[in-house]
Amino acid sequence: MTDAAQTLKQTPLHGRHQALGARMVPFGGWEMPIEYGGLASEHMAVRTAAGLFDVSHMGEIEVAGRDALAAIQRISCNDASKLEVGQAQYSGLTTPRGTLVDDVLVYRLADDHFMLVVNAANIAKDYRWIAQEIEPAGDVVAVNASSRYALLAVQGPAAVETVQPITGVELSDVAYYRFAAGEVAGKLATISRTGYTGEDGLEIYVAPQAADAVWQALTESGAPLGLVPAGLGARDTLRLEAAMRLYGNDMDEETTVLEAGLGWMVGWDKAEFIGHAALRQQKADGVGRRLAGFEMVDRGIARPGYPVRVDGEVVGKVTSGTQTPFVKKSIGMAYLPAARAKADTEFEVEIRGRWARAKVVRMPFYRRQGG
Secondary structure, three states: OOHHHHOOEOOOOHHHHHHOOOEEEEEOOEEEEEEOOOHHHHHHHHHHOEEEEEOOOOEEEEEEOOOHHHHHHHHEOOOHHHOOOOEEEEEEEEOOOOEEEEEEEEEEEEOOEEEEEEOHHHHHHHHHHHHHHOHHHOOOEEEEOHHHOEEEEEEOOOHHHHHHHHEOOOHHHOOOOEEEEEEEOOEEEEEEOOOOOOOOEEEEEEOHHHHHHHHHHHHHHHHHHOEEEOOHHHHHHHHHHOOOOOEOOOEOOOOEOOOOOOHHHOOOOOOOOOOHHHHHHHHHHOOOEEEEEEEEOOOOOOOOOOEEEEOOEEEEEEEEEEEOOOOOOEEEEEEEEHHHOOOOOEEEEEEOOEEEEEEEEOOOOOOOOOO
């Protein structure tokens, strides 16, 4: 084993993944399962039945104190004052330029207690940013609580039917982007109606020592319904079909919230937050470039990093792209000049030394029935 491999972190379910024969890969500083029985079959299981994901590599940063709401309002571009206890929202940690430190889920655990779920590769960076930037808010403290949680995601049409027999929480009462505390398989848990696949689903937070028992109970409950273990490969193709952005690919500290097409998650009515002036100015002036969804017109698969050109001039690269199992098209996302980011506009992608035609299409590429 190399020194690099030895430094990779492992989730509490690492042994379970090995026992299931998962192919393990480095991701965000962690050794994670990329697939078990095949990416395409796992993807299709989530679209038609259910998939079980280990996403314990995600980070959890708790912010608490008398001025916790003011702190969250300062660092988060969305409006946390609209959150009730038991409700979550998608948001971004923004720089003074309106660019993204990270995209996050904000959970309101109590009036003066919040939890931010952050991307695995950004845990240390985000914690430093949050701890520094909440100081002006007053009586508030940030704690990196990531080691206290394991996170399992059950995603797909059969997700609720899988979890309901092993919890006392009435899941029909847990609306989208709401969460409830209770037990799953006899273990204390927080059950959240959230996910990263474009399907209905639940994300279950448990103590690390409870993760394997909950995983096994979910597997036994869901197997008759078609549930399968699913890896990060399927998670990536599923989120791409649903046009969900991936931090580090589709957005980063050099892209603004508006360029990434996420203006809907900005609390424009808030008095201020970090980056508010820059974003308001950009909203008034208009963006020069925009993240666009596309599908290939010519044959070929557009993969991340492939150059993109408009009218013979290279303007960027593919940020996300592949041939996805359900929509059965070569799709992707790329930043284009705003004037050329409109539906049906054609541009070119360099695929293995040749330029192939692509066209802008509306996102998402997939929308679940009734969703």
